[in-house]
Amino acid sequence: MTLQQQIRANRFRTALVLLGFAVLVAALALAISVAYEPGLAGFIGIGAIAYGIFSWFFAGRMVAAASGAHRVTKEQYPELHRTVENAAIGAGMPRTPDIYVIEDTAPNAFAAGRDPKHAYVAATTGLMEKLSKRELEGVIAHEIAHIRNRDVRLMSLAAVLVGVIALVSDMLMRMTLFGGGRNREGNALTMVVGIAAMILAPIGAMLLQMSLSRRREYLADASAAEITGDGEGLALALAKLRDDHTPLHKVTRATAHLYIESPLRDHKGLRSSLGGLFDTHPPLEERISRLAEAGGFPAP
Amino acid sequence: MSPLLIVAAAVVALLLYVIVSYNKLVRLRNECAEGFSSIDVQLKRRADLVPNLVESVKAYASHENTVFTRVTEARAATLAAASIPQKEAAHVLMQSALTGLLGIAEAYPELRAVETFTALQAELSDTEDKIAAARRYYNATTRRYNTALDQIPTNVIAGATGFERREFFSIEDPADREPVAVKL
Structure with a gap:
């Protein structure tokens, strides 16, 4: 798969995500209007469209706010800035992306934003402390690859759209289960429909989000190896992330897929009992061994 | 369907294919040019560091004239170089x-x-890293472009429309000149 094909595939998938979002919102609106008040559906529809448009432009910033990432200057983090700059040059990007930092000891990183001109790379302080220069270069190159491959818009949009569906349906489920519905004494059937839709919506949202991740991680790893000319650096970094079990604090299901390595890997509560089905990332072992195979070095 | 229609459809399909391939070559050629200008920027940046570096070393080792001359000459050569082989030299x-x-x-x-x-010194080593990164991108893009020029049938289109092979910039590993198959 060439870069151009990947970019095209991403555009197509972005359209699918938006469509999926619309369908889920419709399902949710239907469930709410059946269970509560028919007139609500129109308001929800208008609200969802407004939110969708807002998300298109501000998904990156919303993700930053949700994950506690703040923008830093070259002077504050010269080393990180240099690494990002060099990776951007290696990827042939005309502009160095903005740089954000998350104050957290867990080593992790992500990239988000609308397009290469409005994208940023975010790294935790733990990543900078725990990784060597070479390993950091690999991780940053992976994030730069996400930006160049136009993965960021899709991933950011998925985060904010899935996030809001999860939030709303969660709220509604509680309202249905613990009272507040006006038609409680009414038709039992409408209640069943309502509850079913409210359960299905978040599951659908999760599936939507998951459909994004796995192959693009492998592709970004391969691109990173090309950008730095050092696949082993990234493999060593991934091995370090594998062996580090510090939990990342500000993370939700909606933003988990953005990170270079799933921050929910060790999270018993959020990691579904369904196991692999809901994993947003391919196993680190597999990614490391693919890098090792392509680069001809022993897997760390 | 009449035979005429089939022929017409085939001609249109062929024409579309030619246009798409041509556009791909144009895009790759532009990417190569951009990649090279990015190397150029960094080479100039490094050359601009030279006078100050020489000054600061001279203050402590003024007698090492041959070394200073060589660096100054290399700087002049960098600024004067026009073609890729000249810049490489x-x-x-x-x-x-x-x-x-x-x-x-x-x-x-x-x-x-x-x-x-x-x-x-730190800025110099950073610039060296940037030259290396820009070189990697340029050489990878050039390899893709040259591969497209060699492949059938783009080579026919390239030959007819005057695309020329590009030269690599200071490649260390000869194997990097060869096209690579990316496995995903």
Whole structure:
């Protein structure tokens, strides 16, 4: 798969995500209007469209706010800035992306934003402390690859759209289960429909989000190896992330897929009992061994 | 369907294919040019560091004239170079000249304690990293472009419309000249 094909595939998938979002919102609106008040559906529809448009432009910033990432200057983090700059040059990007930092000891990183001109790379302080220069270069190159491959818009949009569906349906489920519905004494059937839709919506949202991740991680790893000319650096970094079990604090299901390595890997509560089905990332072992195979070095 | 329609459809399909392939070649050629200008920017940036570096080393080792001359010459060659082979030659010259210059600096511990010098040295090594990154991108893009020129049937389109192979820039591993199959 060439870069151009990947970019095209991403555009197509972005359209699918938006469509999926619309369908889920419709399902949710239907469930709410059946269970509560028919007139609500129109308001929800208008609200969802407004939110969708807002998300298109501000998904990156919303993700930053949700994950506690703040923008830093070259002077504050010269080393990180240099690494990002060099990776951007290696990827042939005309502009160095903005740089954000998350104050957290867990080593992790992500990239988000609308397009290469409005994208940023975010790294935790733990990543900078725990990784060597070479390993950091690999991780940053992976994030730069996400930006160049136009993965960021899709991933950011998925985060904010899935996030809001999860939030709303969660709220509604509680309202249905613990009272507040006006038609409680009414038709039992409408209640069943309502509850079913409210359960299905978040599951659908999760599936939507998951459909994004796995192959693009492998592709970004391969691109990173090309950008730095050092696949082993990234493999060593991934091995370090594998062996580090510090939990990342500000993370939700909606933003988990953005990170270079799933921050929910060790999270018993959020990691579904369904196991692999809901994993947003391919196993680190597999990614490391693919890098090792392509680069001809022993897997760390 | 009449035979005429089939022929017409085939001609249209062929024409579309030619247009798409041509556009792909144009895009790759532009990417190569952009990649090279990015190397160029960094080469110039490195050349601009030279006068200050020479000044600060001269303050401690004024007698090492041959080394200073070599670096200054390499700088002049970098700024004067127009073609890719010329720039490559200037790049090689500069690298060995700078190695010599920094070698002298090693011999003067008091120089290494000077803040302006260490700052220049850090900037130099950063620029070297950037040259390496830009070179990697340029060579990878050039390899893709040259591969497209060699492949059937784009080679026919390329030949007819005057696309020329591009030269690699200072490639270290000869294997990097060969096309690679990316496995995903």
